[in-house]
Amino acid sequence: MPESHVHRRESLRGHLRDREVDAMLVSDLLNIRYLTGFTGSNAALLVHAADTATDETRTVFCTDGRYETQAAAQVPELEHLIDRASVVELARYAESRSATYRRVGFESQHVTVDGLDELSRTAPGVELVRAPGLVETLRLIKDESEIEALRMACAAADRALAGLIEHGGLRPGRTELAVARELESRMLDHGAAGPSFETIVATGANSAVPHHRPTDAELASGDFVKMDFGALVDGYHSDMTRTVVLGQPADWQREIYELVATAQAAGRDAIRLGTEVAEADTAARDVITEAGYGERFSHGLGHGVGLEIHEAPALSQRGAGTIEAGMAVTAEPGVYLPGRGGVRIEDTLVARADTPELLTLTTKELVIL
Numbered sequence: 001m002p003e004s005h006v007h008r009r010e011s012l013r014g015h016l017r018d019r020e021v022d023a024m025l026v027s028d029l030l031n032i033r034y035l036t037g038f039t040g041s042n043a044a045l046l047v048h049a050a051d052t053a054t055d056e057t058r059t060v061f062c063t064d065g066r067y068e069t070q071a072a073a074q075v076p077e078l079e080h081l082i083d084r085a086s087v088v089e090l091a092r093y094a095e096s097r098s099a100t101y102r103r104v105g106f107e108s109q110h111v112t113v114d115g116l117d118e119l120s121r122t123a124p125g126v127e128l129v130r131a132p133g134l135v136e137t138l139r140l141i142k143d144e145s146e147i148e149a150l151r152m153a154c155a156a157a158d159r160a161l162a163g164l165i166e167h168g169g170l171r172p173g174r175t176e177l178a179v180a181r182e183l184e185s186r187m188l189d190h191g192a193a194g195p196s197f198e199t200i201v202a203t204g205a206n207s208a209v210p211h212h213r214p215t216d217a218e219l220a221s222g223d224f225v226k227m228d229f230g231a232l233v234d235g236y237h238s239d240m241t242r243t244v245v246l247g248q249p250a251d252w253q254r255e256i257y258e259l260v261a262t263a264q265a266a267g268r269d270a271i272r273l274g275t276e277v278a279e280a281d282t283a284a285r286d287v288i289t290e291a292g293y294g295e296r297f298s299h300g301l302g303h304g305v306g307l308e309i310h311e312a313p314a315l316s317q318r319g320a321g322t323i324e325a326g327m328a329v330t331a332e333p334g335v336y337l338p339g340r341g342g343v344r345i346e347d348t349l350v351a352r353a354d355t356p357e358l359l360t361l362t363t364k365e366l367v368i369l
Contacts, residue, residue: 016049095123105131153238156231160186176214196230241346302330
């Protein structure tokens, strides 16, 4: 994505000029990856506000000697410095050119108090300006290369679940841990670099725990089995939850499954451009509340996904902002009945001009195994 990275840095410069700072010291590795494509474990980036997309001579990248060759391949268009203390080295670089780098923004949401003290000692002639969340604001809106990575990650998860079911992986006697491990293995088989997060498999009463961690509990006939999982592709995370039932479902299981499916459809339909994120949550929540289960829907409708599994925006009652084209979000209402079982249905979607693009394609009909 070299052209995408150049464009992203240019977009960041607009924010820097609005903040009246000369440059931004980027220290968060995910934000560095977003802006440069670099995937190593140590780096920093000094983005100058006045550079142009065709002349980035004052934007400087720093990493350590372990990544010199990798950086040359992944970030060929920028000047490189090599130093283990990459953030401090770029502060030193700015100090040595303080006429150019008079006011430098830094990621105050990521820099520790001790880290700021060290930067201040290193660059006493530079005014360090708190500038939290600037890159994250850019990351809210995914470009088409990011959406394609998300699409591939969702496809890997879809295919993994299809293979698990097709080959009898969900059956009485198997443990939650065994199912989780097989799902993760199958995602790798379908092109994932790894799971997006620790896979959740919850059977029976455990399915009433929203973030249950898999155990040696065995699947049994009559159980709900809730699976929340995702695949990691090119650094981007998918997120999907499906709940199935082993054997013929009881009336209460059909009731809450249909309720959650209806709420999830309402939440998905509310992910429209210009809609307040809290309104999308309300659309799903009202369905569940009106059915008398409001207290059993204990989390928000969803969240953003991208380079992190949980990122902005938050689709919840406390969430702020509106849905914009290119936002990648989840819709995942649930109803959880302690001691009995629970249902969550979750998709990853991208907000589009007309209707949201659904990236997770596994059926949301109740699957009876």
